[in-house]
Amino acid sequence: MKKETMGFKGGFHLLDAYPLPFCTIIDEISSDGAPEQFQFPVTGQKIEHVIVNLCPTEPWALPNWVILKHKTAAFLSMLKEIKTSYFSDARFHLAINEKEDRAVEDAVNFARAEDWIKVIPLCAKYPQDDPVILAQVLLGMDVSFGQDIKSLGILIVDAQTVSAMYEQGIMRKDVNSRYVVLSGTGLRENEIIRAELGTSVEKILKNKVKDASTCRVFMNGPLRGKEISDFSQKIDWSVNNIVVFEEKSRKVLFPMFKADELAFTTSLLGELRRCVYCNFCDDICPVDLEPALYYHSYIRGEKHKARLYNMGKCIECGLCSFICPSKLELLKIIRECKALDKHE
């Protein structure tokens, strides 16, 4: 099979930049009350395309081996049963990380005999697994950010959801727990746990955090996720991972010799400056926008003008703020200007 060179301009190899080792021990944590049930992701809509996303691009996301257990063929026959009982006329697209040779090989061998599934090896560059990018790269469809893609007949599922669908829909078992990845410099150890749905964050992080007073907790990763301050919040199916960062809110002497100490914390790692027009932000933007234009409109007080520069296409991946050497809050500006749009 010819290797397809599909992709998008820009993006960033987060997996290479922040390699996170995980120990393979998986703890089980049960909730206090009755655990909640997994909700089957489709109810009623007609689904034409199912994208199975086996290409996590964030280092703090759940790695494939936890679900696949290096038995890709078994996973795919599970998928086949799901297809015959639920999505009999849908096409399946398997987006898989091209670096995982064995899994790719197994999947290609499997797909040779089947015509309902297409295997697409992809480069695991953040934000390849974003719904908008997946739909664009795999199906060639233009989806805008925040749109309900199920109404377009597209369903995007990750490995864990597939296995839960299989257990609930085919094996008729109760699914009430999921894997959650815990990582970050604020923790004693990076680990993967299996938590019942409805467990509070506080209970999950108990005895795992180094120093509770200097930690910040993010749900679903520091790039796309949100910060949580209320630790009694409950885990639901959408929580893939919890990242705990040390808050480095003190000055560090000779930072150039201490890259390890500062990396993977909330530190800005630099001073706030004016934009130097370095083009880093538009080089990295996965949808080919020019975020510095938004910044310049914004500081001139012309928020309405920023929206003229294709702002609707932005998928809020946060890479522009991530890379900006002047440490400008580009994503915040984009969100503010977008919010202005809604008021009118």
Next chain:
Amino acid sequence: MKKFLKPIEPLLDKGLNTAESFIHTHRKVNFFFGAVFEAFDGLIRNPKETAQSPPFIRHNYDVKRFMGAVLVALVCGWVLPAIYLYGWQCVVPKLIVSFVAGVFIADFLWVIIAREEHIAEGGFVTCLFIPAILPPQAPLWLIGLGAALAIIFRNILGGVGNNLVNPALFSRLFLTICFPAFLVTGYQMPLIGTQGIHTVPQGLDAVTHATPFTAFKTSGEVASYLSLLLGTATGSLGETCRLALILSGLWLIKVKVANWRVPVSYLGSVFIFSVFFSLILGKAVAPPFFQLLSGGLILGAFFMATDPITTTYNQTAKWIFGAGCGFITVLIRDFTTLPEGVMYAILLMNLLAIPIQSLMVKIRYRL
């Protein structure tokens, strides 16, 4: 290094924290020493700000490293070759004077008078350019004046990030108008007649020579390409060793500090237009490869035209910017009596970058 620093780190850190809190509690001191303190503090410690809005993780790359890469490239590109070609007695005093006048006098005074927040490290880059674009025999006071002018000019326009044109080149333009004698003469052959330390303050001691381009204009003689490449031909202090400049320029492009589109389009258009004019006019204009390798073109194309602040932000517009620079350079070189056109070309295109940028934005977003 690490081992050596470890024991004194807590001491230093504590002392600095006390100084910092003193400055913050005594508001009046802030405008006098605060900025100076913060400039030094910024060099050895990272700021304590943390991300308050998403994304909560930031890349380990800041403006300081950006400027640091330019400094490293400049040192390898012209300082080391110039020390070899002209002797350290010629280069080192000029660098010291340039830094002292530019960063430690002009910038500090400005920060104190204008009550700026902090001193930007961009001044080091500008001051490292000043000796490079002046003749080897330029006297020290000229260098100091040039550095101070460049920094003051940049600060008047609003500091790093707001400058309209390249401050080092603007300062050279100013010096060319005020002191033409020093900038037209003052070129000596490298590797011979190393200046004694006593002649440096006055300049103009060793035998001067015409630059290759002036020689071409007066007698039509073309210098050998090898001597131009290796730096044994005459020229401004920093522009002669073109091999080193090209190598460090390529490194800058590799680390993404310089945008490759600008040098490619600049050098490409110089080549295309000079081929075009020599096909029409024959021997009356300089041959293409001689154009590429003479004068400040390599230094200008790799280090000055690529200054991100004074080019356009839009990537397509960078092609137009570079092509415009090349066209003006060839025009000035071939059809005027001026000996060199790179400076004027880059300054003019710096100004034109603003309309080009807004035009490209209008075309791209169909406004």
